[in-house]
Amino acid sequence: MKVLVLGDIINDKYIYGTCTRVSPEAPVPIVNLTEVKTSLGGAGLVSENLKNLGVDVTLVQNEQPRSTKTRIIADGHYVTRLDEDEQADGDAVLKNVLRSDFSSFDYAILSDYNKGVLTHSTQIIEHINSQGCKVIVDPKRHRKYYKGAWLVKPNAKEYKEFGFDKHKGNIITTNASGAIIAKFEDEEHFILPEQVEVNDVTGAGDCFLAAFVYGLTQDKTIKECLELAVKGATESVKHLGTYKLSKTELEDTIVFTNGCFDILHIGHLKLLRHARSLGNKLIVAINSDASVKRLKGETRPINSQDTRKETLEQLGIVDEVIIFDEDTPYDTIKKIKPSLIVKGGDYTTETVVGNDLAKVVIFPKVDGYSTTQIVKDIKVGT
Secondary structure: OEEEEEEOEEEEEEEEEEEEEEOOOOOOEEEEEEEEEEEEEEHHHHHHHHHHOOOEEEEOOOOOOOOEEEEEEEOOEEEEEEEEOOOOOHHHHHHHHHOOOOOOOOEEEEEOOOOOOOOOHHHHHHHHHOOOOEEEEEOOOOHHHHOOOOEEOOOHHHHHHOOHHHOOOEEEEEOOOOOEEEEEOOEEEEEOOOOOOOOOOOOHHHHHHHHHHHHHHOOOOHHHHHHHHHHHHHHHHOOOOOOOOOHHHHOOOEEEEEEOOOOOOHHHHHHHHHHHHOOOEEEEEEEOHHHHHHHHOOOOOOOOHHHHHHHHHOOOOOOEEEEEOOOOOHHHHHHHOOOEEEEEOOOOHHHOOOOOOOEEEEEOOOOOOOHHHHHHHHHHHO
């Protein structure tokens, strides 16, 4: 899927330093400069986040003046912010938009910071809609300027101030406690973000929007997109300055392994621990009793599928256990879509079921441990 980003691009400048004394001329801190950083904010930050997440994104670079926000930070604390506001020529932007073809895009994000680029937002939305592209708006003005948008995302202040409480279409907003409230057609969602230490809210809304749209491009449900968006914004506020998200911060790295796991032994445990260390979610698929009998013979399994499942769940390193009835877990892997498949040293990458669906990691075999051998030893002992 392709995404277009159009709107006010802000130049964000950060001046970092240390402070050890107060000026003798006035009661203000003296900041000793240590570092200066610049980055894009507004529409630019949304675009850069989408690019970082691997989305096919195009930022409309208007030949327009950009506002600059300069933040002075001493010893990790904000001292002050200096704003140099510039107004873009909205008429020129509209002229360029109306002669542009956006039919190849699936979504268009309009990032409005009320700096002039989206002065004629209603006509811009109408033009983009006419080419079959869904418009998502981050607003800074009254709702009447965004008629026809597929989705609007006002914050709590904008929701009340600009009349979005009367908006009839899809909307994402926040309440006074910071909870996310979303309405999509006949669906309503309420998500309470994780409580974290907030270092800087700069760009958190842009990260939220980018993560949400990333989810749309991955064909996720609206609820899943909202969960990703909340993760993105939460990650952003942990950091000082504007932040660029990565996929690993949004998506679970799902690790998959499978087997009978009939009699759990040290070889199994070492493989499972290693598998869990490779991601943040470990899913284990076990053969059903019927499947084990077909593969191992009528005397197997020793333990029922429910017992094997519960045993694995009690380990504390396995996040989910799935029972499959087929001879191979191929259909299960296809449904789960793991990032990694981990198997023991009895296998090669080529012989692992699902090697065409995910990257395969082979864990070295732990010599001296085998369920089949344990069963034989038990029989000999009896």
